[in-house]
Amino acid sequence: MTRSINDDERLRRLEAVTDATLSRLDVSDLLDELLDRVRDLLGVDTAAILLLDGHARQLVATAAKGLEEEVRAGFRVPVGHGFAGRVAATRRPVRLPDVTATDVVNPILLEKGVRSLLGVPIVAGPDLIGVLHVGTLTRRNFGDDDVRLLELVADRAGVAGRIRADKLDLAAALALQRSLLPTQLPEVPGVEMAARYVPGHSSGIGGDWYDVFTLPSGWLGVVIGDVSGHGLASAVVMGRIRSALRAYALICDTPAEALSLLDRKVQHFEAGNLTTALYAMISPDRGRVVVSSAGHLCPVIAEPGRPAELTEIPVDPPLGVGPRIRPRRNGTILLPPGGVLLCYTDGLVERRDQIIDTGLNRLLQLVRAAPAETVCATVMADAGVTRPTDDVAVLAVRRHR
Structure with a gap:
């Protein structure tokens, strides 16, 4: 009833x-x-x-x-x-x-x-x-x-x-972030390194990441990338891409070859996720850097006694955007003693109210051939990222004098 x-x-x-x-x-x-x-x-x-x-x-x-x-x-x-x-x-x-x-x-x-x-x-x-x-x-x-x-x-x-x-x-x-972003960069002969990561989302993590690893050949692998979006979903995709790139780095001789394999993986398993990545291999003597960019911003190079400048490397399409018309390309950068290579994600230089060239020019004025920790601290403090709306990742590599 x-x-x-x-x-x-x-x-x-x-x-x-x-x-x-x-x-x-x-x-x-x-x-x-x-x-x-x-x-x-x-x-x-x-x-x-x-x-x-x-x-x-x-x-x-x-x-x-x-x-x-x-x-x-x-x-x-x-x-x-x-x-x-x-x-x-x-x-x-x-x-x-x-x-x-x-x-x-x-x-x-x-x-x-x-x-x-x-x-x-x-x-x-x-x-x-x-x-x-x-x-x-x-x-x-x-x-x-x-x-x-x-x-x-x-x-x-x-x-x-x-x-x-x-x-x-x-x-x-947060657990994923702790497992994927290096808590401490490795100590590698011939270089010093420093990095920063600042999330642009309340969850504390997004799709930006960086990675450093040594290869059996003696080369040093340096990676920075950006998966579109924020939060846990982007972080999960980022984690899978990061792990895959590490695996490909062990079997590939050049960054372009590794990114080509990663591109196939992203197209098949991570369709719909726009991903940019920069993979650099630093030679055992630390004087030469071979780089391949999948839609990522070009690194900044700062040599002692000279103004910083953007590196001139070929930039290929981002990962997962469609069938490749031509092979991915490598570029070569010379890293002199005392020189600094700065890799970063777009959150460092992009602002909604200005063109990206403005942010890049400001960044070039900040970077100099100084200790890696100083470079990271300077660009993060002075580039207007104290309250970012996008994730920011920065990785500086300085060759010992």
Whole structure:
């Protein structure tokens, strides 16, 4: 039968799910407390929250009361499938007075003997966060008051779900950053190096990266690159590209050859991600640098007693933009004793309100043949990147005198 409630009861229910003490709980405890309260207020036997995995377009069982097994089993259901998937797809409340095997895809619901279900979407602004549903072991027609209360609980769960997702993304991004960006550059005979990375996004990481490694031949590999976008998604792509380039560097004799293989990899596995990269190989005597650029800005060279200048190397298309018409090319740079090679990403010199030549000219005025750490500190302090809107990566290599 349909339940009706008076104004006093409705007020009690409203206060129960908007209690200020809930805001002091962490996310997991908040979700559990909400489910406990909604079970009591609605007189139901089960309550569950499934949050959306946006990449997989699946709902993931995250918190449950009376259905704890589905959380332990890591139950997932695609959007549009089953009861919860239907709620997510329509973004509207769904009531099932009589649950049948054709209505649900989670066998745990049937094993528990759930007879009736009510589910509502969890949203935050225009975004779907997940689904909240309750169930009873006896037949029940859920009324409009039940729907409104469950929607109120879903609003609280939506805030908690968004916070949880943001925290997970941030933790993953920071862990990825620590694993991919060198915490300390290697000590290499004949050169000194310094680097900086400043994210232009609140997640603390984006698609810019740099890398330094020694090769079995004695050559030194130096890489800097930029995957379009910000946040965890770009960082994941960046990590795969960085690992692939390291592998290709071991089997290729020139930077152009390695970038050609990387280009094929990006076209096939990372389609749709615009990526630029600069790969330089510094000779064992550190006097010669062979460079190949995939759409990346040319490095700056600063020799003792001379103004800094942009290197004149061929620039080929970025990675993954389409079939190659001609082979990728190498350029050669001479690095004299005391000379500095500065590699950087576009966030260092690009500004929305000016042409890129302005930023490049300013950079040339800042770079000089000084210790690598001094060069990095100078360009980062004086090039207007204290509050960047784009990621900035800088890598300086100075040949010993």
